[in-house]
Amino acid sequence: MTQVKMTVNGKAASGDVEGRTLLASFLRENLGLTGTHIGCDTSQCGACLVHVNGEAIKACTMLAVEAEGADVKTIESMANADGSLNVLQQAFQDHHGLQCGFCTPGMIMSASALLKDNPKPTEAEVRHYLDGNICRCTGYHNIVKAIMAASGQDVSALAAE
């Protein structure tokens, strides 16, 4: 066992892990942050997406020991300080951007990484950025719409396909 220390959602976090412990398992099992989902466990679906030092990372494909000293943010950090949904989360609710909700934490983390780099993406840019986030329910359209709306763009013309 090795001790790892990192900052998770602004707080110091540490724990004893094996070499093979994944960042996703550390977040879920050691820290109880179960908002980070494990969907495929093969780096394909993006349900486990978190931010490591500000970058979108699949937590099922990074070892916990490699996040030593890093600044990690998960879905649990996304709500506003008063506990209300942030703009992106609220847009997913308003535009019906989720059904079962399993992919949603990854979608929100991915979308927030996109909006940080590109505050007003086009529809094509949103779709391209979400290449690594798979949703079995929504057909993506309302997810794209929610992200466009959260970026302050008019989505009334975005017709359902």
Added chain:
Amino acid sequence: MYNFDVEKPTSIADAVKALSRDEAQPLSGGQTLIPTLKARLAMPSVLVSLSGISEMRGVRLADDGRLCIGGGTVHRTVAQEAETHYPGLASLAARIGDPAVRNRGTIGGSVANNDPSACYPAGVLASGATIVTNSREIEADNFFQGMFSTALEEGEIVTEVKFPIPEKARYEKFIQPASRFPLVAAFVAKFNDGVRVAVTGASENGVFRWTEAETALSADFSAKALEGLKLDGGSMISDLHGSGTYRAHLVGVMTKRAVLGLI
């Protein structure tokens, strides 16, 4: 995954030393290796993480005009920093996998792995790049030796790849949407003394140079020059995503699109 120890050297010299341990294997972005370990297709006892080695990261233009990319440089950085010097290569890096894969996956990991459908081997081979390791320099033409096989010796690390910069170049990727890898892709690089064409995703022997197309395009850089050129579908990968004949056909289409995009 079976358990393993993880070492985190901060210099190439320390990494080489760590790799001399029994059953040790390098870990870069882990975007290929971690899924492989989960499937228990490999069981190293020590993973030597290369991501803390700063001398292996970065993109720089050398005095001889070549673009040098550190083996530990992630795809996202290449997409951003190679853009002004070698846009054809930057565009290849920008289309690998998805954003999270590009934030972790490295050029060194990609060329060392030599997946028969990977993007970088096509860019490296078509550019006539040189692969630099901790102990020697290897020409791309001698480096890739068939599916998942390279000239690397046990414990040898790809520390840098040096790219001659062509006059113009373009990568055409026909995406396999489930894996996000190419089904077939072609990289066409036009130098002042000739054209090089490398193809990935197609052959049972991994990345290869399509020499007939190179000769034709070196004489006449036009889509017309490719007319009538045919590859044998029998030596191409045939699976549920596409037959060998289909892949052979796609090689022609991708090469033609690359040329059309350059004229």
